[in-house]
Amino acid sequence: MKVIECQSYEALSQKAAGIVAETVREKPDAVLGLATGGTPEGTYRELIRLHQTENLSFQDITTINLDEYAGLSGDDPNSYHCYMNERFFQHIDSQPSRHFIPDGNASDLEAECKRYEQLIESLGGADIQLLGIGRNGHIGFNEPGTSFQSRTHVVALNEQTRQANARYFTSIDRVPKKAVTMGIQTILSSKRILLLISGTSKAEAAKRLLDGQVSEEFPASALHLHPNVSVLIDQEAAGFRH
Numbered sequence: 001m002k003v004i005e006c007q008s009y010e011a012l013s014q015k016a017a018g019i020v021a022e023t024v025r026e027k028p029d030a031v032l033g034l035a036t037g038g039t040p041e042g043t044y045r046e047l048i049r050l051h052q053t054e055n056l057s058f059q060d061i062t063t064i065n066l067d068e069y070a071g072l073s074g075d076d077p078n079s080y081h082c083y084m085n086e087r088f089f090q091h092i093d094s095q096p097s098r099h100f101i102p103d104g105n106a107s108d109l110e111a112e113c114k115r116y117e118q119l120i121e122s123l124g125g126a127d128i129q130l131l132g133i134g135r136n137g138h139i140g141f142n143e144p145g146t147s148f149q150s151r152t153h154v155v156a157l158n159e160q161t162r163q164a165n166a167r168y169f170t171s172i173d174r175v176p177k178k179a180v181t182m183g184i185q186t187i188l189s190s191k192r193i194l195l196l197i198s199g200t201s202k203a204e205a206a207k208r209l210l211d212g213q214v215s216e217e218f219p220a221s222a223l224h225l226h227p228n229v230s231v232l233i234d235q236e237a238a239g240f241r242h
């Protein structure tokens, strides 16, 4: 696990976008594994800037997203489909038919998980997977206790995660109670992983991750089992190291 400390959130976002851009320049038909949430927003902004001002083309990429809420249709403003369209896809030249996100509104969610997992397998996994981290160490929606062998599955969201995500909804009651997420093993099938950690609220999770103990009680620790992980961490989240 390579740890790269960045001065600020902006610097972290630029660094992350630079690594993704390099991947796309080297392999124009790369499969990009994408995340939602607050942390990667700056990375998407920077990638859009590189597209608009430095000719970075996404024309031939395929994208696979980590997760989606259950019970929200793709045009629901709180869905991750909508998040991705608004914050990234609408502003670049990728092909909508090559954007893949689990369908949280599928009538048979178990079948949807199988379909999504097979799709990722057929693509050979992500060339690079962007990840954020929850304060409890979750990656994707894989909460503490999730098996490291897990593949795409349906999860019940715990209260802490629902509270943390309530900021995007008009009230906590509207935050879905379930989601579909890539499993830990699905994430580990990526060729390269880029974990972004920003802000003081993530300092404890960062410390626990970098302490190095591997346990299913702390999902992000599974990343120690992967040979090509870069952790980009800003100074606020890395405060404990100084």
Ligand code: F6R
Pocket (backbone or CB within 6 Å): 034, 035, 036, 037, 038, 039, 040, 066, 067, 131, 132, 133, 134, 138, 139, 140, 141
């Ligand atoms: C997002 C995701 C989550 C977030 C995590 C951190 O697709 O799967 O694991 O990465 O909850 O969220 P933020 O960045 O909002 O702190």
